[in-house]
Amino acid sequence: MMRSAASTVLLAALLLTSGCEREKREFKSERAESGDRDEVALSSLSPGATPPQVATSGRAATFEGNAYHVAQGKRLFTWFNCNGCHAMGGGDSGPPLMDDKWIYGGTIENIVATIREGRPNGMPSFRGKIPDDQIWEIAAFVRSMGGNLSKNVAPQRNDDLNPFPAENRRPPSPPTTGGQPLPASRGTQ
């Protein structure tokens, strides 16, 4: 009796773990190199009564909801020397990435566009240099720097000493209008 109860509980626990998708590892990119599937606006203004038209591919959820992708993003952030200009998010010759001020938008689509296309005041374009999926992974990690990812997805612990708390313990700082306002239709996310 006891035995069968215990094994039922164990089985149920096993079933629960199989439902856990936060760590699911997707090694194969779903598609080839993209380019511009996401149409993001950098202004909330548009001619006429309607706000700017934006259309997103919906890939955000794949990358922002998956601990493996975000952890890879963290690794790539130093491998591709983003920290050379942005430090670990605190900013250096490039602007800070862990605060809530975004010149070019703080949604993951904006950040992907920033990395891929570059920005005029000194941000290099990584188009064709970093494969698309990795750009998304890095962008998801950049979002976690400001505490904007769910706590169970954001990186939890640094391998080396770190002057500030791990990404999953940072208070959320939702993007606000920094240099430029965000498109109204996306608002703050």
Add this chain to the structure above:
Amino acid sequence: MSGRAGNVRFVLVVSAPLGLTACNVWQSALDAHGQSAEAVLRQFYGFTALSAGIWLLVIFAMIGALRRRRSLAERLAAPLERRSRPEAFATIAVSTAIGLTAAILIGLTTWSFMTGRTLASLRGRETLTLLVTGDQWWWQVRYEDSQANRTFTTANEIHIPVGQPVKVKLESNDVIHSFWVPSLAGKEDLIPGHQNEIYLKAERPGVYRGQCAEFCGYQHAHMSFLVVADEIPDFEAWRSRQVATAASPTGEEAAAGQRVFLSRGCSICHTVRGTPAGGKVGPDLTHVASRKTVAAGTLPLSRGSLAAWIADPQAIKPGTNMPRVALDPDELNAVVAYVAGLQ
């Protein structure tokens, strides 16, 4: 499956892997070609033979005791009877056995200590120092030298001069790995933030396979490497080829391949000395085509396997830190021609 047949089957299944241990001669602690491995192997055979002999003696003594036990009737008749002659004999036998045990244990400990000294005797006598860094899931190898123009970095294939002690310093960039070339020496861990060292001395020329021996993630099984022990002149020739910068591309296709390599992201991860490619994330490719394998022993090196690897590394080694770089067929052919020419 019942009775005898079942037993026979069981014994067969259990002993089958024993046959395998003898097959794989280029990675086996039982096939020693290094000073350290030979010392350990001698000790292993000695310990095993001695223990087997002692085990047999114990079993014989036990069988003897069982055969000489008193019958039930005798025991019921006189349960507490002492037999004086066997008792005296037993005292002598037991004392001798204890004495022998102590002597054998001391002997084995001394032997083990001497083996340890043999392993340590290489220390400080090295003629070559390497720095091996573990990465998920490949090995970076740096040949150090007091002359800066004789140092260089390579990956996944280590050449050493035969008969010379070589010091291998071990570090890790991510998690714990373990450096193990069974035919040459024991294991030593690569620990992040800490430097370990191990000494190799190959007694005979040959190609010895090594393998990461500490589980380090998804592709741990595909994290192997080769140690090639060369005669000294061959080693020096190899070394001067490796020190040189990369061959410039020969032919139209390879030249186009170099342009692809430099413009399509390969160069942010890989170094090809003599070109602007200076990435430090992946293996140094300056002389990649001179190696025997691709991707830490995953594939034997050929133009075809390079093409397969570059076309889709995730299909060959899922989870590896080299991403699939989307290239159209012409770009792929060109870049493969270029990489295959990096002799």
